[in-house]
Amino acid sequence: MGTALNALKMLEYFSSSQPEIGLSHIARLAGLNKATALRHLRALEEFGLIEQNPQTKSYAIGPAALRLAALREIAKPGLDGARQKMQAAMHEVGESLHLTLLEKDTLQTALVVETTQHSVRVSLDPSEIIPVNATASGLCMLSFGPAFLLERLESDTLTRFTEATMTDPKIIRDRVTQIGRAGWTNSNGSFEDGVFGYAAPIFGIDQIAIGTIAIAVPEIRATSARQPLILASLHTLSKELTANFGGQMPETFPTEFHP
Amino acid sequence: MGTALNALKMLEYFSSSQPEIGLSHIARLAGLNKATALRHLRALEEFGLIEQNPQTKSYAIGPAALRLAALREIAKPGLDGARQKMQAAMHEVGESLHLTLLEKDTLQTALVVETTQHSVRVSLDPSEIIPVNATASGLCMLSFGPAFLLERLESDTLTRFTEATMTDPKIIRDRVTQIGRAGWTNSNGSFEDGVFGYAAPIFGIDQIAIGTIAIAVPEIRATSARQPLILASLHTLSKELTANFGGQMPETFPTEFHP
DNA sequence: TAACGAGGTTCATTTAATGAACCACTAACG
DNA sequence: CGTTAGTGGTTCATTAAATGAACCTCGTTA
Numbered sequence: 261m262g263t264a265l266n267a268l269k270m271l272e273y274f275s276s277s278q279p280e281i282g283l284s285h286i287a288r289l290a291g292l293n294k295a296t297a298l299r300h301l302r303a304l305e306e307f308g309l310i311e312q313n314p315q316t317k318s319y320a321i322g323p324a325a326l327r328l329a330a331l332r333e334i335a336k337p338g339l340d341g342a343r344q345k346m347q348a349a350m351h352e353v354g355e356s357l358h359l360t361l362l363e364k365d366t367l368q369t370a371l372v373v374e375t376t377q378h379s380v381r382v383s384l385d386p387s388e389i390i391p392v393n394a395t396a397s398g399l400c401m402l403s404f405g406p407a408f409l410l411e412r413l414e415s416d417t418l419t420r421f422t423e424a425t426m427t428d429p430k431i432i433r434d435r436v437t438q439i440g441r442a443g444w445t446n447s448n449g450s451f452e453d454g455v456f457g458y459a460a461p462i463f464g465i466d467q468i469a470i471g472t473i474a475i476a477v478p479e480i481r482a483t484s485a486r487q488p489l490i491l492a493s494l495h496t497l498s499k500e501l502t503a504n505f506g507g508q509m510p511e512t513f514p515t516e517f518h519p
Numbered sequence: 520m521g522t523a524l525n526a527l528k529m530l531e532y533f534s535s536s537q538p539e540i541g542l543s544h545i546a547r548l549a550g551l552n553k554a555t556a557l558r559h560l561r562a563l564e565e566f567g568l569i570e571q572n573p574q575t576k577s578y579a580i581g582p583a584a585l586r587l588a589a590l591r592e593i594a595k596p597g598l599d600g601a602r603q604k605m606q607a608a609m610h611e612v613g614e615s616l617h618l619t620l621l622e623k624d625t626l627q628t629a630l631v632v633e634t635t636q637h638s639v640r641v642s643l644d645p646s647e648i649i650p651v652n653a654t655a656s657g658l659c660m661l662s663f664g665p666a667f668l669l670e671r672l673e674s675d676t677l678t679r680f681t682e683a684t685m686t687d688p689k690i691i692r693d694r695v696t697q698i699g700r701a702g703w704t705n706s707n708g709s710f711e712d713g714v715f716g717y718a719a720p721i722f723g724i725d726q727i728a729i730g731t732i733a734i735a736v737p738e739i740r741a742t743s744a745r746q747p748l749i750l751a752s753l754h755t756l757s758k759e760l761t762a763n764f765g766g767q768m769p770e771t772f773p774t775e776f777h778p
Numbered sequence: 779t780a781a782c783g784a785g786g787t788t789c790a791t792t793t794a795a796t797g798a799a800c801c802a803c804t805a806a807c808g
Numbered sequence: 809c810g811t812t813a814g815t816g817g818t819t820c821a822t823t824a825a826a827t828g829a830a831c832c833t834c835g836t837t838a
Binding site for chain 3 (some may be wrong): 365
């Protein structure tokens with residue numbers, strides 16, 4: 261059902277590591293007959309979503325993508341779309357949410373959606389710089405973000421915020437590899453006492469995290485009974501926000517989060 | 520021929536002035552049955568090129584556009600694509616080409632492709648700031664670019680480069696309205712003696728020029744016999760480069776250039 | 779020279795797209 | 809308070825378009 265969709269799905273095979281693909285190759289990748297693959301490519305090309313290199317005859321994403329992206333930004337500026345999705349999640353889980361983005365080389369709070377369902381809630385100062393060693397978001401970023409964050413772990417001085425704060429690079433590195441498998445992490449009062457944080461990555465185009473989404477729960481409500489709901493929401497958000505910012509999930513990323 | 524293309528063409532109806540469109544409306548715009556329009560939208564939505572606002576039920580460009588645009592930039596960085604197209608045109612007309620882009624509020628040379636076919640050729644210093652009153656590119660930009668360029672014409676001091684340089688704002692304004700109708704312009708040694716320039720606009724997403732493409736011809740080769748070829752190439756470049764940078768031609772723009 | 783895989787084409791077969799009529803709902807109006 | 813006209817969305821017999829095996833041509837490699 262949907263030839264148009266089948267045609268569009270051919271675009272999925274272009275990636276940063278493989279920005280140009282030949283006809284036979286893409287037909288094989290998509291499991292299509294060469295004839296149909298060619299017709300689809302021609303349709304996409306006419307619209308400008310695909311461009312053929314006249315020399316090599318192979319295909320790449322076309323300039324129409326730029327026009328559409330510009331229109332997208334007009335219709336839904338990045339953070340606007342993110343806020344909507346976070347608000348929806350907030351109503352589901354009834355807790356506050358934080359979106360952090362990697363700006364240059366620091367992790368910064370970009371958006372905070374506070375719960376309206378509880379008077380006891382976690383409030384976070386926006387525009388705060390997030391320590392990588394003390395928060396769920398930070399650890400997530402170390403696991404899925406650019407390598408330089410992990411590399412400079414030793415050279416940086418890691419501040420201790422509470423008793424639970426990790427400051428030993430070795431221990432952090434162990435934790436980071438764990439998170440890499442799980443896809444998410446939590447922090448039990450390692451930044452502020454009484455605050456449980458659950459975080460998951462938001463990926464960019466090259467499948468490297470550009471930020472994180474976190475759900476902050478006060479200790480009293482951080483029961484194991486509520487965890488499945490929180491993890492499900494977290495996973496959905498991770499996917500949706502990745503899409504929202506034009507990113508791509510790694511194939512190896514778990515399809516759901518387990519406690 | 521091509522359902523996929525028909526589906527994609529629905530995307531054409533989104534614009535900066537109309538970033539969200541309802542089902543019935545877009546069906547009417549595209550001249551499609553509501554049922555087919557809906558199916559197309561659903562296909563585009565599944566791919567992420569369209570997003571439905573759950574509240575208003577109307578549709579807008581989706582986040583997949585961002586991902587594709589990022590991939591496009593990887594495959595063909597803006598100026599790379601432009602250079603290729605300019606090189607192709609250079610072989611056709613055998614003359615040097617200049618691409619200028621509006622950076623902030625000045626017009627700057629972004630790319631120069633020099634002809635390999637003649638030893639007498641026009642060479643231009645790259646990274647030069649282009650005077651709006653003395654060059655074909657500048658005049659083009661005044662005609663099709665942002666309004667502030669025209670507005671500040673009186674307050675700026677207009678340098679005289681040659682005998683032919685226009686320095687009277689009134690005369691320039693007249694010329695600019697002429698160019699607005701023709702779509703292109705030339706300059707006969709108003710910047711440097713012996714250099715004929717032919718220029719046309721490159722449009723951005725909002726149909727306002729973001730730069731220009733110019734063909735520079737030494738006086739000896741600037742015969743009226745060669746003009747049709749030059750104008751045809753210029754028009755093609757104007758369209759292609761507009762697409763290359765993700766822009767959109769105004770509907771009122773001429774479909775060909777006349778002498 | 780032969781064999782291979784590349785891009786691209788052809789055309790009988792099949793499958794999926796199409797659209798008129800329909801439903802449910804909302805807002806405006808007399 | 810019923811009427812009208814506008815939404816968004818669905819249904820299903822009809823029709824038109826997508827499909828793919830086989831084929832062609834051309835450049836590389838053995």
